[in-house]
Amino acid sequence: MITIHDYKTLVREVLGRDLEANLAQRDGVSHQDDDILMIVAGPGSGKTSVLVLRALRHVLVDDILPEHLFITTFTRKAAKELRTRWLDWGTLLLSTLRNNRNLRDAINRIDLNRCRIDTLDSLAQQALTENKMPGEVAPIVAEGSASKLLLKRTSFSTIYDANKDVLDHLFTRYTFEGKPPWNRGEALAVAKMLCERLIQDRVNLESFGQMSPAYQKVVDILEGYRNYLQSTNLFDFAVLELRFLERLQDESLKEWVNGIKALLIDEYQDTNPLQEAIYFNIISTSSPFVTVVGDDDQSMYRFRGGSVELFTQFANRCAAVTGKRTKRIDMVANYRSSGEIVNFYNSHIRGDAGFIPTRISPAKPEVVSERGVLGTPILGMFRENTVELAESLASWLQQLLANRRILLNNNGERFELCLSHEGALGDFVLLAHSIEEAKYNRFNGNAEQRFAGHFRSAMINRGLQIFNPRGRSLRTISSVQQLLGLLLLCLDPEHTRTGAAYPTNEAKFFLSEWRAAATTLINQNPTPSDNGGLGRFVAQWQEVALGVPNGNFPEDWPALELIFKLITWIPGFQNDPEHQVWLEAITRTVSSAGMASPYGMQIFKSGVHRDRSRESFIRDALLPIAENEVDVDEDIMPSVPRNRLQLMTIHQAKGLEFPLVIVDVGSHFTGNWAKQRFLRFPEEPSNIVKMEDDIEPHLGTPLRSYRSPIDRTFDDLTRLYYVAYSRPQSVLMLIGCESCLAYGRGKAQDKGIIPSIALGWARDRTWPWRQPFRGRRPPVRVEPPMLLI
DNA sequence: CTCGATTGAGTTTTT
């Protein structure tokens, strides 16, 4: 429709982006031939922009209609972001071009909304839905706890019970701490992970099963589960992708695939072998324009089957299967962070020679900050323990917000950190490996406050708020306990309906806590208290539950409606943003439990269904929460309120940026504790790496050039903190326990020295931050490359 | 230096 030259001019004039100013971005958008374009893009280098501009270029320059474009990403959040950018920029470009009379008709044929921008799973689901085989119905996807429940309800339970010893022995290899699973729930989690892995890595099940009787039992569990899924037309994510691949291979999707004229894949470093096979099949079949974007240094989904090797060896692997050549472009100009920050994370990977062999070869050059040195050093706050750290951090933030500036003293050189006019807590984020506020101790039943919990209190005491809906397990939040307890009181007044589901002791404990919380609430007679209030409402439900005839009551009642009625008595659920997230998690659990339950989460009034529908609800919807199997998904919040500081895990922060980022590098590392070494300086391969190695001999296509298990475990930790350190725009602050910076006499294994990848240690146990001492005596000085406050 | 008592630790992520 227009030339590439005109396109670049259009982008400059309408979107204000000068592609000639950045050679990598220009080449990324202009590249045109049959070779696959591989963009290796460092953090903050504008890869999303290039991806969208390249996609729009396919429409305007290469005359591909949006419906023939496919853009895949790794998370729903990223897909949403891409779609927004695509629509914003696309609409602007199209409306400008519409002014040109000659182009108007062609432009009017373009419907931007028809472009498919989604995760690969959701594209697979669409493809299978749009191309049902004769007599087939649309696939239903069971996610998270629902698919776990299905596994438990099909083959897992019988096979596990009959082979407990042999399976426990095998599972011990993959549990945390290398102990036998401490209950069925943990065994189920391991089995689920193995099953997913077997599918995602396209493992040869026959040879895998032959390794040992225990492995054969795992294969049996998987087979039973898959048969059940097939008979009910249910899918989990792995099975969905596998079905998609099978349909691609038997050519029953051929017409659909030939509709793909351009394929753009984001976050390729997190792709797994099954997804790779899908992509290669599409590429071979319809020979589209292909763009692959990723960063080997930011790969962090090994636990999900993501293999960075698929990215670093992409050119060879792709050529071997599809015959296509690959052209590579590196993007290392960073538009996000200050020079100080970029320098800090560059040295984070440069300082560890052991990291180099895992990177793409040849490695991309070091990231260069386009913003330059801005004068704010990296900040570090280290205190004696979590409580003091939480207090110090909260009061530092309070000062900064109240005065809009804060004085910092850098070795006698004083300078001010200023907050912009509209700066607020919403511009800050605290990243940590774990954001859990309290830990339920399964040995003594206590809830122990952790750093995030102390921090919440410290903030609240100063009138500041945080946003951390994932910080507490649903089952321990008091208003959630009230709600779930009310449900129990309404549906099971005599405590008779939980036994059949064999709850664990832990679950029983929480069920009784909930009942107690609900009883207390009823006794407080909360508003609205007219017509007998909450007490009368619950009493009515209890009568129906016990079979007392009640003509006014409908024959069946959706459990969700009962929930929405009950929350009117619980104030938190009315307007608090964290409560909205929790409520969503509860309703999601209820509706997905409906998939596995014959009652579909309806509560019946009479006959045998009166008891059974209630039992089913308690077993399938409430027990998973009591057993802590339900995850909170805060992505449903369109935006976090501006007056709250967000807490996130590093994984969740991937792809995001914030003006000020606080990274917890060890708030609770008071000593060189063996049980936390995996968080900072592993001694043993992680269990996920072990699983990879056990499966490796049974892969269809060999995967990795040999790299030792312990090195891969270190690599993951290095990448994790690389991602964390590359999030901030202007200020990066590291927080931790004082003892992390100590370096006394003695060997590194003892004397309170705490080696930590996040704090600049190399895996050979050297520490570049440690200054060699001059003169005769230790102690040795440690000079962190940051300003300690 | 050795032994036994005391103390403090004990996962995270997504489709």
Next chain:
DNA sequence: CTCAATCGAG
């Protein structure tokens, strides 16, 4: 509850 690091006594 279990494991490992540290501490204090002998």
